[in-house]
Amino acid sequence: MMDEERVACAYLLKVAEPPAKALVGFAGEVGMVDAAKLVKAGDVPSAVADETSARKHFDGAEQDLAVAAEVGARLVVPGDEQWPAWSLLPLTNAGARGLRWACPPLGLWVRGKGKLADSLQRAVSVVGARSATGYGEHVAAEFGFGLADRGMTVVSGAAYGIDGAAHKGALRAGGCTVAVLACGIDRAYPAGHSLLLDRIAQDGLVITEYPPGTPPGRHRFLVRNRLIAALGAGTVVVEAGQRSGARNTAASAAALGRVLMVVPGPVTSPMSIGCHELLREGLATSVSSVAEVVESVGLFGEDLVTKPEAVARPTDGLDHESLRVHEALEMRAGHSAERIAEVSGVPLQRVRAVLPALELTGLADRCDSGWRRVKA
């Protein structure tokens, strides 16, 4: 059964092109159902009228809900238990601080069996260039897999290149991934990712604030990017050219106070220019592994990276003087302590103390001709 609030939300999502900051505020004040009635009647403050006057006569809410149901999608509204209020909070806060584009969606069309708010509780956004390199796609897939493998949800935009690789990596790990669209929930864009979107809907979630039938548009990608930036506790830019949508998402993430991370790449690759610029400008943290991503977005004390142990050398831990004495020893022939003092430049009495210590640790021994180095 379609409840009144859901119909009202579907109507408003159709009427106002996001981000509809005044309308979101208005609906928050008077409630979704009354907001819809007042918008339809044209009885709204001028800021709300600006966002709604062009389409307020549209009346396709029930049809949109029906079309969505046909593709297995539902409309999640702010009153619902699975409304991701916590994930969207930075948008509300940044909007209140005056950031023009920052406002949460009025509602979200959701396709997939998973629970929306629960899935987004530990989420990382992975974004990047459509024209990614093999390197970038490899890293995106590895990150997608690794994050999902650790129980994190991967959020991305379903585009070719980095987005697709990240989604696929997460699916391969049997984890959850969320695709945020810049078009209607019934549209597959890009068309070549139609099957991928079906798989995401099966094991994860496909979401959008655009009503069914909405075609993707350039400004819609930019508007959609604010959701990707908000929904991950951090955003990882895997590859980004000098001018790319990924940099827009990165800027949004930074503006929302989310952790911004970039993957370094060869400086000879145009697809890493955007990442390196963000690094150089001090806007992003460098991440080279899933462990570092998790550490960067993780809670204090949890998720700290364990650095791989460097290969130990037998001379590790020797002080500077012992190292010099050890260097002065030869493997082929033994020498007197006096000679070793000369070669090393270490005072004789110290050499006499260091040599037995080196012998104890197995780094030196005595032979007929004196002290010599022991092969490690």
Next chain:
Amino acid sequence: MMDEERVACAYLLKVAEPPAKALVGFAGEVGMVDAAKLVKAGDVPSAVADETSARKHFDGAEQDLAVAAEVGARLVVPGDEQWPAWSLLPLTNAGARGLRWACPPLGLWVRGKGKLADSLQRAVSVVGARSATGYGEHVAAEFGFGLADRGMTVVSGAAYGIDGAAHKGALRAGGCTVAVLACGIDRAYPAGHSLLLDRIAQDGLVITEYPPGTPPGRHRFLVRNRLIAALGAGTVVVEAGQRSGARNTAASAAALGRVLMVVPGPVTSPMSIGCHELLREGLATSVSSVAEVVESVGLFGEDLVTKPEAVARPTDGLDHESLRVHEALEMRAGHSAERIAEVSGVPLQRVRAVLPALELTGLADRCDSGWRRVKA
């Protein structure tokens, strides 16, 4: 003619294994000639005795000067006009602050026709792994070439891998490069770089604080690295494994207050791990080009990077609303302003203002059926 001071310095360089902090201080107080006499007589403070007692009976100063002369090398001492006092100042200062290893050399053996202090006035150190990848060597050669091409001197350590590539790049540009050795000036280490060292001596400078005949030793590389870190206004680490001498040089450069830069690389490459760790730890700046290196070490206002212009789009500069109206236009058929208001969600009166503006900039025009988009 060998002056007394030079002979005294050659003697002290032979007697004390660097870094000989107490001896450098002592020679600064009493003068090089008296310091040599007192060291020989054993009449020195205990800290100086610790550094000199093992070899104070050595008497090879004049022979060292002769051997050096045979390979075309000379000894430059602090009193000389070309002593690089300014470049070495951070070592003195950091030493005074208590940094154990930080002290300038007593003197420097120099092979090559160039002027030492002048060559080091605008210098950048380029260091990295011996077991560099093709990528690393390519970047090191490009950086060496580009820095030399802009009149900067390249400082490095003459090792295989990054060092060699940086030196070669600088030579190819017809510029100046300085190789700092961890062995005697008469030694070619590594042996495979014997010809390279000859070429560096011809067009640049080979320098060392170790007396002729000194073999390279592990601790000598670490001690030598402080000179590389000091002599460049900044140090660029091109590639560094998890455990590498380049990271030691990097740490020294940072400790000396020099600009520390790293070149990012593929996160899949073990040879970039060290670089990315330095980035992640916030110790280094990312540099992707020679222009960025020069900007990082350059003077304020000079040497600023000019970012390559991004490719402009005809819709650049459109505000959010105009962009939405433009997106709502079709190329195939014209539509009424009312229809465009509905599609874009922009209020009708605004659409009526935006459309003529788009027409003026050539992005829209009128046809029989209404407004349509003009192909860029």
